[in-house]
Amino acid sequence: MRAATVTAHGAHPEVLERPDPVAGDGEVLVAVTAAAITPLDLLCAGGRSYFGAPALPYVPGVQGVGVVREGPNGLVGRRVWFASPAGMAPGDGGMADLAVAAEGSVMAVDADVPDPVVAALGLSAVAAWEVLEGRARLAAGESVLVLGAGGVVGQVAVQAARLLGARRVVAAARSERAREAAVASGADVVVPLVDGEDAADLTSRLVEAAEGPIDVVVDPLAGVPGTAAVGALADGGRLVNLGSSAGPAVTVDSATVRSRSAAVLGYTNNALTPQRRAEVLRTVVDHAAAGRLHVTHEVLPLDRVADGWRATADGSAAGRVVLVP
Numbered sequence: 020m021r022a023a024t025v026t027a028h029g030a031h032p033e034v035l036e037r038p039d040p041v042a043g044d045g046e047v048l049v050a051v052t053a054a055a056i057t058p059l060d061l062l063c064a065g066g067r068s069y070f071g072a073p074a075l076p077y078v079p080g081v082q083g084v085g086v087v088r089e090g091p092n093g094l095v096g097r098r099v100w101f102a103s104p105a106g107m108a109p110g111d112g113g114m115a116d117l118a119v120a121a122e123g124s125v126m127a128v129d130a131d132v133p134d135p136v137v138a139a140l141g142l143s144a145v146a147a148w149e150v151l152e153g154r155a156r157l158a159a160g161e162s163v164l165v166l167g168a169g170g171v172v173g174q175v176a177v178q179a180a181r182l183l184g185a186r187r188v189v190a191a192a193r194s195e196r197a198r199e200a201a202v203a204s205g206a207d208v209v210v211p212l213v214d215g216e217d218a219a220d221l222t223s224r225l226v227e228a229a230e231g232p233i234d235v236v237v238d239p240l241a242g243v244p245g246t247a248a249v250g251a252l253a254d255g256g257r258l259v260n261l262g263s264s265a266g267p268a269v270t271v272d273s274a275t276v277r278s279r280s281a282a283v284l285g286y287t288n289n290a291l292t293p294q295r296r297a298e299v300l301r302t303v304v305d306h307a308a309a310g311r312l313h314v315t316h317e318v319l320p321l322d323r324v325a326d327g328w329r330a331t332a333d334g335s336a337a338g339r340v341v342l343v344p
Contacts, residue, residue, distance in 0.1 A: 021344065022078045022115035023324040028066035031328040032079060032114065034321060040111065040119040047090030047120055049101055053138035054083035054113040055316075056324070056331045056340045058264075063106025070107040079105055082141045083113025084134040090122065100137055100300060101125045102293075114324060116344045126297040130308040137304055139171065139316035139339040144303040145296055146261055146288050147175035150237050151183055153295075154286050155257045159184030161234035164225060164251065166244045167264065168206060169197020171314050171339045175303070176237045177204040178312045189229045191244060200315055200338070212244055218270070221247035232256065232279075242266020252281040261286040316341050 020039050023032035042048040059068075060079045066072035082102050087094040101120035105112025112118065128137055151157045163180040167173045168190030180188045190201035191210040198209045208228045212221075225247060226232060232253030238245045242265030248258055249271055256279060260269060271283055288296065306312040315338025319327045323342075330336035 020116040021321060022111070023080070023321060023342070024076050025064045025073075025079055026076045028064065028072055028075070031325045032064070034324060037078070037115070039117055042089050042119050045122050047094055047099075047101075047122055047125055048088045049083070049085040049099065049118050049120055049125075050088050051083050051085040051113055051115060051118050051344050053085070053134040054080045054342050055138045055141055056114075056327050056342065057081060057141070057143065058331070059142075060106060060112075061328070061332055068107070073106045074109060077105060078111035078115050078118075080112030080114035080118070081105055081107075082138065083118055084128065084138045085118065087125070088117070094122075094125065094127070098128050098134075099125045100128050100141065102142070102296070114321065114342055123293045126300060128304065130304045132304055132308045135316060135318045135341040135343065136307060136314070138341045139314050140175065140303055140307060141300070142288055143171040143339070144175045144314070145291070145299045146286065147172045147237065148179045148299050148303055149288075149291065149295075150259045150261060150286050151176065151179050151235065154259045154284055155235045157183050157185065157235050160186045162187045162189070162229050162231070162253070164189045164191065164229060164233045164236045164248060165201070165206070166191050166237065166248060167197075167239045167262075168192045168201035168204070168209070169194065170239065172239050172261070173197075173237070174200055174204045174314050175312065177201060177206050179303075180235075181205050182306060182311060187229060189225065189233070191225065194334075216243065218243050218247040218250065222250035225251040235259075238262070238269070240265035241269045245269040249281070249283060250275060252276075252279055254279045254281070256281045257284060258282070259284045259286050314339060318343055
């Protein structure tokens with residue numbers, strides 16, 4: 020089979036011929052139809068993740084969509100989404116003609132949504148939805164700030180906040196293209212993030228845009244934007260951090276958090292049970308099928324994995340890159 024293969028940490032994958040995988044007990048063999056290139060794939064392949072450097076060579080792809088070729092009778096021939104620990108544990112992932120997945124990591128997809136869209140949503144959409152509903156416990160009528168709103172997590176978070184009953188949704192993003200994506204996702208107002216800006220100044224701009232202190236913050240950035248957002252929290256406000264693309268830390272002023280009974284929380288998809296992950300993804304896909312949720316994405320053939328990998332790494336991709344074998 021053809022498979023995108025990482026042969027050196029930090030290098031882009033190249034398409035090589037590799038032996039067809041064989042499903043073992045409790046596994047399914049999937050003929051892959053779409054696999055997204057995610058930031059987690061790049062992090063793992065670079066050898067910089069907290070999971071440790073993966074053994075080489077390996078096929079990346081922490082998720083994918085396809086049709087079950089071998090497995091339990093109830094799944095054979097079914098269209099499915101699947102998760103893979105590729106890059107986080109020994110084994111290969113979804114950027115190939117064929118992939119093996121644990122039976123418990125597979126979710127049947129019945130909704131009328133194209134495979135590349137399901138792949139583009141995937142784990143990023145799960146994170147965006149669960150941060151709001153499960154971790155922050157967003158209540159109807161609350162205000163929401165989404166940092167890094169031009170990415171997949173941000174785009175879905177803006178739309179999810181609206182679907183979950185948010186009163187006002189503020190987005191913040193750095194590039195013009197990202198801000199345009201946030202507007203297209205339905206943000207009430209978009210705040211530009213400016214290099215070198217003081218956190219206190221940004222806090223003031225965020226509060227002004229939200230028309231008051233903010234109830235819930237979705238923070239995939241950390242750094243100055245995350246720190247500024249902590250200062251913008253309302254009484255009982257919750258900031259949920261799920262990334263650090265703007266800096267390694269969020270600075271929390273004790274008096275600010277204590278005086279407002281506010282909370283700074285962490286989130287990872289790895290804490291979800293397979294059942295909850297499937298439940299959330301099914302909810303998101305159903306909203307996509309009904310036209311209530313979308314995400315910017317670009318479809319490339321598997322042979323162009325290097326192009327898609329570079330574009331994802333340097334931020335030039337038009338949304339999530341999805342590979343089609």
